[in-house]
Amino acid sequence: MGLEQHRSVAPRRVSVFVVTLSDTRDASADTSGQWIRDTLQAAGHRIAGSCILREDAQSLESGLAEILVQPGFDVVIVNGGTGIAPRDRAPDVLARLYDRVLPGFGELFRALSYAEIGSAAMLSRASAGIARGKIVLSVPGSRAAVRLALDKLILPEIGHLVGELRRPVEPERAP
Secondary structure: OOHHHHHHHOOOOOEEEEEEEOOOOOHHHOHHHHHHHHHHHHOOOEEEEEEEEOOOHHHHHHHHHHHHOOOOOOEEEEEOOOOOOOOOOHHHHHHHHOOEEOHHHHHHHHHHHHHHHHHHHHHOOOEEEEEOOEEEEEEOOOHHHHHHHHHHHHHHHHHHHHHHHHOOOOOOOOO
């Protein structure tokens, strides 16, 4: 099955849980998380839930682990905590939760970011993986980074990602 065939059978609407990492924001100040939710809904996707988690590693790990076992959604988008500052722990925590890593997401995000902001793109530790049967996409928390990730990577492929994850395992063929 070719790429266009895969995309043609992919779900058009997926359910997403949005997580903002911040020690300072509350729901009224979560502009990046709100933009993600609004943009996904405008594209026809369903928001299954959202929350703000503190950036300390223990709260982050327990909070994400609790979210990942909840039913009703296939994708988690995490925004914030992807830099190199001491409090930026998202990539480290997510690396422990991922069953499989999708390295292309972070690589493509940094390449696209480089085209916009130059060499500072190397400071981003955006990542993606599969954890407990869900796609997890982790992006920086700035509005510009969120917009770049959604417009160029997430929205064009979200249905395809979920479709591939749901695809049944084909039996191995004898030689």
